[in-house]
Amino acid sequence: MNALTIQNLTKTYANGVEALKSINFNVAEGDFFALLGPNGAGKTTVIGIVTSLVNKTSGRIEVFEHNIEKNLSAAKSCIGVVPQEINLNLFDGIFNILVNQAGFYGVPRKESLKRAEHYLRQMELWDKRKEMARSLSGGMKRRLMIARALVSEPRLLLLDEPTAGVDIETRRAMWNFLRKINRNGTTIILTTHYLEEAEQLCNQLAIIDDGEIVENDSMYNVLTKLKLEVFVLNLDQSIDAVPEIEDYFIEITNPKEIEVHVKQAQTLNPVFEKLASLGIGVLSMRNKTNRLEELFIELTRAESNIGVTIE
């Protein structure tokens, strides 16, 4: 079953901006789905329409087979959302925020109290439960928004840049938590500007650019579409000359480090063999840049938007 079906979705704002141009994509139940795109591409508009915060111009949306036009209440019962902007009642108590949210989703009060405690503990906010939301740090507010979205125990969780402005430690903890709830059956749609985050977490992705879907595939398939990858190899000794291997471009970046450009059809085996024949060991190896980031830039030409020349 699809957790989300989007067909021919179009949105034109009152000022004439065409935010979505008849887009189509599906998210299968259980997926951890990345919805990526540059600023203003239309990601938040998609989430806004699915959650009914934005009126669509045309198109069809189904959440677990509930058409949002015919059965909006049932569709919304399945959805939890963490928006991009902080939208907490800053003058309300943290515990109350969660209990209220559960109530709005029809969770009986006794159960709401239990769930509020459970998710505040999960997000390590239980000690702050009596404080007002405005007293929390930025990262804590983000965690509170995640707890608020989970308190209704949604089948589909929409995360619109949930880790923006969050420190690395908290972000990693959030990743682990999100992986866990995904493993437990919650379908997750994530928008993020941290492409490493999407690559680490998601098994499916769609890239949206200027209101159109420019890529929609599994993470594995998308990454294999990269035409060129650059690997950085740290060596156990200095080298003076570039090892010559036919069809491979290699450069020395510092005496104990080389960069190897590997095309789509090539493997790294000849490089290792050559280095071994020269008596050079490879201590470690990494991608020079994030692979998804490379692909993202290729598909969206994001760099050209900020005036950086692409070769």
Added chain:
Amino acid sequence: MIMNLQMIGMVALVRKETRRVLRIWVQTIIPPGITMSLYFIIFGTLIGRRIGQMDGFQYMEYIAPGLIMMSVITNSYGNVVGSFFNAKIQRHIEEMLVSPMSEISIVTGYLAGGIIRGIFVAAVVSLIALFFTQLNIQHPVLAILVIVMTAGVFSLAGLLNAIFAKKFDDIAIIPSFVLAPLTYLGGVFYTITLLPDFWQKVSYFNPILYMVNAMRFSVLGKSDIDIFTGILVILAFFIMLLCTAIYLLKKGVGIRE
């Protein structure tokens, strides 16, 4: 099941709104008490003595029902316009909008919040009135009904104001330029029989006249208008504003892009 879900959502919102009223009681309950005390002292005790009787009652006794209604009107309106607009500005209204709560549940929740504050304030002002005059309520059930319905009408009016408001100025204009003049000209301090014919007829277009006089009838047993007409007018406004509010929320006016 769906009905139950809507009921739980609505109760959660009513609870939230009531807690808000009680949490900030210094802003919501005390100020109308102070303002109405001043009205009783100045218009009742000081000026009232010189006025003598109005429509067969001591002036203080005559204005007490109107002052109760005045505080109910301004506070129920202020409660909903403030709460809903703040929710819009801080965007936590999205908590409800993304939930399965229906528009009817949302409107009912805010409406209940406004009515609850109206009842609290009416009780406080009535208690204060007892320090200055006697309140021999002739029709207690009718008095409660009028307070609840009037609070309901102005809670809904406040909700409509908040739905359309885009900035803080927008929620200050209506209370200052529309609500206050209509309230003062709604027969709180005088009987409209004192007015020339033309202004008496104009007064009949002021809905607050009916609310003040319905309350006056409930308390004193006498008013400028027929009680059934008064109740009908209040009910008509209530239904009209309720339907408008639900329609606007369904359309997403002021809350959805």
